[in-house]
Amino acid sequence: MAEKSFKYVILGGGVAAGYAAREFAKQGVKPGELAIISKEAVAPYERPALSKAYLFPEGTARLPGFHVCVGSGGERLLPEWYSEKGIELILSTEIVKADLAAKTLVSAAGQIFKYQSLIIATGSTVIRLSDFGVQGADAKNIFYLREIDDADKLVEAIKAKKNGKAVIVGGGYIGLELSAALRINNLDVTMVYPEPWCMPRLFTAGIAAFYEGYYANKGVKIIKGTVAVGFNADSNGEVKEVKLKDGRVLEADIVVVGVGGRPLITLFKGQVEEEKGGIKTDAFFKTSIPDVYAVGDVATFPLKLYNDIRRVEHVDHARKSAEQAVKAIKSNEDGKTIDVYDYLPFFYSRSFDLSWQFYGDNVGDAVLFGDNDPASPKPKFGSYWIKDGKVVGAFLEGGSPDENKAIAKVAKVQPSVDNLDLLTKEGLSFACKI
Ligand code: FDA
Ligand code: NAD
Numbered sequence: 510m511a512e513k514s515f516k517y518v519i520l521g522g523g524v525a526a527g528y529a530a531r532e533f534a535k536q537g538v539k540p541g542e543l544a545i546i547s548k549e550a551v552a553p554y555e556r557p558a559l560s561k562a563y564l565f566p567e568g569t570a571r572l573p574g575f576h577v578c579v580g581s582g583g584e585r586l587l588p589e590w591y592s593e594k595g596i597e598l599i600l601s602t603e604i605v606k607a608d609l610a611a612k613t614l615v616s617a618a619g620q621i622f623k624y625q626s627l628i629i630a631t632g633s634t635v636i637r638l639s640d641f642g643v644q645g646a647d648a649k650n651i652f653y654l655r656e657i658d659d660a661d662k663l664v665e666a667i668k669a670k671k672n673g674k675a676v677i678v679g680g681g682y683i684g685l686e687l688s689a690a691l692r693i694n695n696l697d698v699t700m701v702y703p704e705p706w707c708m709p710r711l712f713t714a715g716i717a718a719f720y721e722g723y724y725a726n727k728g729v730k731i732i733k734g735t736v737a738v739g740f741n742a743d744s745n746g747e748v749k750e751v752k753l754k755d756g757r758v759l760e761a762d763i764v765v766v767g768v769g770g771r772p773l774i775t776l777f778k779g780q781v782e783e784e785k786g787g788i789k790t791d792a793f794f795k796t797s798i799p800d801v802y803a804v805g806d807v808a809t810f811p812l813k814l815y816n817d818i819r820r821v822e823h824v825d826h827a828r829k830s831a832e833q834a835v836k837a838i839k840s841n842e843d844g845k846t847i848d849v850y851d852y853l854p855f856f857y858s859r860s861f862d863l864s865w866q867f868y869g870d871n872v873g874d875a876v877l878f879g880d881n882d883p884a885s886p887k888p889k890f891g892s893y894w895i896k897d898g899k900v901v902g903a904f905l906e907g908g909s910p911d912e913n914k915a916i917a918k919v920a921k922v923q924p925s926v927d928n929l930d931l932l933t934k935e936g937l938s939f940a941c942k943i
Contacts, residue, residue, distance in 0.1 A: 514623040515544045515597070517838070520604055520614065521630035521773075522547020524556050524824055525805030525831040527577030527586060529628055530596055532835035540595020546614065546622060548603035549656055552588045555580035557824055559660040560683060561859055564667070564690035572657070581828055607776040609798045626838055629777065629788060629796070629803040630831065633770035633822060638678070638737065645740035648748040651764040654683055666763050667694050673762030675699070676751045678737045680707040682858060683767025685720065688729050689860035691765070699730040699759055701737060701751070711856065711867060715877040716892055716904060720863075722883030727861060732757070740764070770822055772807040784809040787820040792849035793837035794830055802838065804830040813851045814921075815870055825855040853921050863888075866913045869902035869920030870894065876929050878936030881906075891916065893932060893939075899923040900932075903940060915940040 517533065519526045526545050530553070533543050545553070555575045562570035579585045591598045604622075606615040614622040635653040638646040650670070652663045675691045677684050680702030692698045700707075706717035721731055732753070740761075741750040751759045772787050782789040782797035787809035794802045794810060805827035809820045833850045840847045857866045873896030881890035887907065894902035901923055903916035919940045926932050932939055 510618070510620045512621040512623060513544070516542040516625050517544070517628070518614065518622060518624035518626075519543070519545045519628045519630055520607070521545075521632055521805075522549050522551075522553050522598070522600065523630060523632045523805065524553065524577060524580075524827040525630040525632070526628075527553025527831075528828040529630065529804065529831035529835050530591065530594075531578055531583065531586060532832045533596070533839075534594050536835060536839040538594070538596070541597075542595075544597040544599055544622070545591070546599045546602050546604060546616070548601065549658075550601045551657060552586065552591065552598055552600070553577045554657070555824070559657065560654060560686040560690065563657075563660050564664065564687075564694070566694050578828075580824065604776065607780070609777065609780045609801055612800070626800045627802065628794075628831075628834055628838075629774075629801065629807055630805050630827075631773040631776070631807055632827075633806040634773050635766070636769045636771055638766055638768065643737060643739060644752075645742060645748075648740050648742040649746045650748045650762065651740065651766060653766050654687065655770075663763075663765070667691065667696070670696070670762040672696065674760050675763040675765065676701060676737075676759050676761040677765050677767070678702075678751070679767035679769070680704060680731075680733075681710065681767055681769065682708070683765070685724075686858060686860050687765045687767060688724060689727070691763070692724075692727055692729050693861070696763065698728070699732060700724070701732045701735065701753060701759075703734060703736045705733060707731075711871055711904075713875045713877065713892060715875070715881070716906075719881040719883055719888065719890065719906065723861070723863065723888075726883055732759075737764075737766075770806070772820065772822075774807055784818060785820050789818075793847070794834035794850070795837065802834040804834045810850060810852075812854070813849060814853060819854075821852075821854060823854075823856050826852060853917065855917070863906060864908075865904060865906040866908060866916065867902065867904045868917040869900075869923075870896070871902045871904075872896050873901060874929065876933045878933050879906075889937070891937060893919070893926075895926060895929065895932070898925050898927060900926055905937070905940075908937075912937060912941065915943065919943050 558570045558575040603617045604614045675696040677688045677700045735755040739752040788803035812819045879890030889907035891905040
């Protein structure tokens with residue numbers, strides 16, 4: 510097989526890759542200079558759609574509808590866009606070996622790719638229950654969700670198991686979004702997670718109580734404080750029961766597991782500096798190896814606002830880090846400099862009729878404000894996190910675009926507060942006046 514050589518290679522064809530390609534095009538990349546190598550069979554798309562409208566029975570999202578960059582209100586980059594720009598999309602191609610010293614990548618089929626600059630955008634993979642030896646975890650109809658192929662398999666199962674029983678293992682992002690999606694598909698849904706409340710990485714007990722109440726009103730059953738320890742299958746190998754650590758056994762036609770992600774960096778082990786489970790970068794997403802950049806889920810980068818180094822597994826950072834890396838590469842070539850990455854963390858989720866946004870850092874004391882009654886016709890509530898007398902994080906459920914902008918501003922400006930009772934009373938109006 511002929512060796513292929515490019516000035517720039519983006520390894521991975523997800524969110525960060527798509528936004529990087531758009532930035533390369535803006536910066537005048539020449540035909541033939543850039544390639545994206547992806548193990549997925551489709552051009553970069555907005556991954557968040559997979560756990561939301563992709564699974565809905567109505568208003569279903571399908572490609573080419575959600576190729577990047579529609580998720581941030583940008584131009585939709587269809588496969589033709591890449592060919593028009595002379596950007597080579599090398600799809601269904603898994604890289605199995607990377608030699609950063611020799612600037613060489615090798616695919617599963619043995620194809621060799623050379624580059625002058627590499628952007629690592631391999632994202633995350635799912636943590637599997639079989640990783641910690643859960644018995645029977647390879648039964649049919651136990652699903653994980655990361656890529657479009659996974660979503661397609663789940664869609665098939667939802668059709669095949671109409672009105673059946675679903676068990677969702679995990680109470681994080683996937684757990685909450687998938688429980689809602691399967692419930693909307695009229696499955697009988699039970700969630701199981703080990704913590705005392707859902708989404709403990711971000712939610713306070715007060716925030717979680719709202720979502721748990723709302724989900725219960727929608728008919729989702731929630732079992733907390735235990736984990737799945739095994740699965741029983743029928744004679745076809747299809748999952749039938751989920752065995753819990755507390756001894757309970759749940760019937761299941763479909764199981765969806767969302768017990769966390771792991772950045773995909775094994776190809777580069779021992780070749781590049783790592784930190785906090787990711788590839789260590791500077792504020793331009795440059796790694797410890799010359800001409801090698803890392804963006805999106807895999808990058809552990811300096812978060813200037815908190816004088817800390819962090820890894821962020823969310824789409825907004827995937828987009829922005831990709832753009833920053835490309836700007837850095839191009840400005841370097843022109844002997845220019847650009848500003849350091851100054852990121853305000855932004856996470857969001859949507860399920861049922863709900864929609865929340867979070868900006869900043871969820872550290873320090875938290876206060877809860879607003880109408881957080883799960884039975885309200887239009888619930889709107891939020892939280893502020895206060896550290897060292899300053900508001901450093903803000904969460905809002907049911908906010909309008911302007912209100913969401915206001916909480917983003919609060920998290921960025923970090924206004925001082927000395928009376929938390931007053932802040933609770935003021936609630937959203939505190940953010941709106943900043
Ligand atoms: P991403 O995972 O998008 O892309 C990585 C790409 O690299 C994939 O195409 C993969 O196949 C490819 N790849 C990996 N190894 C390879 C190899 N060896 N050879 C070739 N190709 C390889 N965030 C958020 O803020 N709000 C949200 O609502 C959601 N919703 C959401 C839903 C679901 C189902 C998931 C899985 C994730 C989210 N996220 C999210 C998280 C968000 O999607 C995630 O942070 C970004 O997609 C990260 O972008 P990357 O480009 O880093 O990885
Ligand atoms: P997560 O880290 O959000 O949640 C994992 C959950 O599983 C936690 O509640 C955890 O304690 C629980 N858990 C761990 N071990 C368990 C076990 N043995 N049994 C039952 N529960 C267990 O991870 P996720 O929900 O799997 O999401 C995977 C990735 O996808 C993350 O990077 C996430 O950021 C991303 N994602 C983001 C969004 C969003 O931002 N809206 C949506 C979907 C996915």
